[in-house]
Amino acid sequence: MTLPRVDRVLLGITGGIAAYKTGELTRQLIAQGCEVEVVMTAAAREFITPVTLQSLSGRPVWHDLWDPRVDNNMAHIELSRDKGLVLIAPATADFIAKLAHGLCDDLLSTLCLARECPLAVVPAMNRQMWDHPATQRNVARLIDDGVEVWGPAAGDQACGETGMGRMLEPAQIAERVARSFAPKSLNGLRVLITAGPTFERIDAVRAITNLSSGKMGYAIARAAWEAGADVTLVSGPTTLTPPPVARVAQVSSAQEMLATVNAFVPDADIFVSVAAVADYHVLNPSDQKIKKDAHILTLELAPNPDILASVSALADPPFCVGFAAESENLDEFAEDKRRRKQLPLLAANLVQTAFGSDDNELVLFDDAGRHRLPRASKLVQARLLIEHIAKLYHPR
Ligand code: C5P
16 A cells, blocks of 8 residues: 555545636645645536646546556545545535435545545535535534535625635635645644734825735744644735634734734734834824925824733743844844843844745744744745744743
């Protein structure tokens, strides 16, 4: 028997219109390092051809329970044996009903019953079919059986109606697949993360803000969620789609961010302060748009609270992780900041390489010294940072 490799996905496609998105899903899974092998039901092949999925997955596509290409002629056993996950997307009402009752009259339903690895289903159907008590009963049964049910989402449906039943988008499914394979190093821990810039009002239409995109903080929130944490993300204004973490609080100013952090911090085990909090706010912002004239305009600025320093100074603080974005003397400034803010861990980067970019190059400073992470995407850096936090949080 081949040893299971955790990034191998068996993608089962059933017959719903959302099947047309499985080409993109396959592509995204492969792009994030998965190997994908596709099994289709007869109805799925009415919506998308095996040729498309074979081309994108680079592997033969299966559908026939009696397919003789497997040596022992038992495709329903062998196909799942080297997989880390069976993923059914889209999962129709009919297929969910079959799974709930253990029916197996084709290759896909039979291999779901014969599998040893986890099973995730991604429902997609008309809103009435989703809301029907029979479907709800079947979904509850699957959850009871330990099957993961991802989605559905609400929105416009192919039939022209609007409601619950849309399949999650390929990127959202791929994100959940990554999570199902990730080591659960923060399982059961509550992680509070700030991200993005803050926005300090000058008048009705103007503000002081900065170039933080929020990408690093969002990537850390995603990596902590992948690692099994219960994540609260407190975000300043960004254009990003938040990861599917337990809670997302959108805030604007540093004062609002502080109030929101204070509300969540008593329950947090770990606090990761990634936000680029503005150092000052305007003392007397105007409710109306300030009109221009020939005179010099003076804004009075008052310092903002240091959110991270106030959390790390609590009597019983969570494990605090700070960030430092510097334009020079990275090591010296970072170590100084770590000492001043009393942090067990600080992640530093140069603003020239970090702000707005998709890649980053973090250097971590802790009691043991300096650890340089390899230059990589912000998500990869975030996963490495989370592993480092987990090691410090759970000392051997
Ligand atoms: O002192 P400096 O702003 O460089 O420190 C950066 C670190 O402190 C980051 O972790 C940032 O999120 C946090 N910080 C904060 N509140 C501020 C300023 C910075 O939480 N007002």
